[in-house]
Amino acid sequence: GDVAVLVPAAGQGVRLGPGGPKALRSLRGEPLLVHAVRRMTAAPSVGCVVVAAPPESVPAVRDLLSHLSERVEVLVVPGGASRQRSVAAALAATPDRYDTVLVHDAARALAPPELVERVAGAVRQGHAAVIPVLPVVDTIKHVQPSGEVMATLDRSALRAVQTPQGFRRSALVEAHAAAVDDHTDDAGMAEKIGVPVWTVPGEESALKITRPLDLAIAELLLDGVS
Numbered sequence: 001g002d003v004a005v006l007v008p009a010a011g012q013g014v015r016l017g018p019g020g021p022k023a024l025r026s027l028r029g030e031p032l033l034v035h036a037v038r039r040m041t042a043a044p045s046v047g048c049v050v051v052a053a054p055p056e057s058v059p060a061v062r063d064l065l066s067h068l069s070e071r072v073e074v075l076v077v078p079g080g081a082s083r084q085r086s087v088a089a090a091l092a093a094t095p096d097r098y099d100t101v102l103v104h105d106a107a108r109a110l111a112p113p114e115l116v117e118r119v120a121g122a123v124r125q126g127h128a129a130v131i132p133v134l135p136v137v138d139t140i141k142h143v144q145p146s147g148e149v150m151a152t153l154d155r156s157a158l159r160a161v162q163t164p165q166g167f168r169r170s171a172l173v174e175a176h177a178a179a180v181d182d183h184t185d186d187a188g189m190a191e192k193i194g195v196p197v198w199t200v201p202g203e204e205s206a207l208k209i210t211r212p213l214d215l216a217i218a219e220l221l222l223d224g225v226s
């Protein structure tokens with residue numbers, strides 16, 4: 001595998017146990033982070049996964065992930081004060097031999113190995129930054145704080161963005177070096193320094209599990225109802 005996957009999971013309030021924070025919230029008895037990392041390690045291109053954990057939880061997260069793969073190296077490093085800093089910490093800990101680096105949100109716990117291969121494949125073909133996207137089903141409006149509609153956006157030109165997002169390593173390093181304020185979207189940082197960002201089709205199963213409804217959908221997907 002020539003691909004490393006970075007997983008920022010150091011969000012505030014992250015702790016082990018039921019009712020805990022996002023990355024460690026339980027889905028059918030296992031933390032989202034475990035589901036997510038298992039699927040990343042199942043992708044043949046992936047040789048290394050680097051998780052940024054809350055500094056005090058590094059040993060616990062290491063234990064949680066240590067038995068997931070015999071083939072793939074799973075590293076756990078202390079995260080930073082923001083998502084961006086956590087990604088930077090994971091990137092700094094990524095062995096030099098990985099030229100393609102993906103960034104993946106643990107909340108997209110069911111993103112399938114095929115999606116990893118699709119994103120990594122586009123980077124390999126020469127795209128410096130790659131994002132998986134889906135069409136937008138709702139009409140999207142730009143609304144003022146007062147509640148008044150300012151504009152209706154052309155839905156056909158809009159896409160919803162998922163992870164894993166893929167990068168030529170140098171592009172991600174440069175994007176992070178140039179970023180001044182905090183970003184939650186790595187491809188957006190690459191865009192800011194003029195790196196062209198390419199899209200590939202996303203997957204419904206890579207949904208972001210944030211609300212109770214998402215958790216219910218994820219359980220159905222795990223049960224094979226899809």
Ligand code: C5P
Pocket residue numbers: 007008009010011012014022023052079080081082083084086087105106107184
């Ligand atoms: O809190 P928020 O939803 O913005 O976090 C998005 C992702 O970034 C989560 O996976 C979270 O664990 C991660 N994060 C991090 N380090 C931080 C804050 C957030 O890795 N300091």
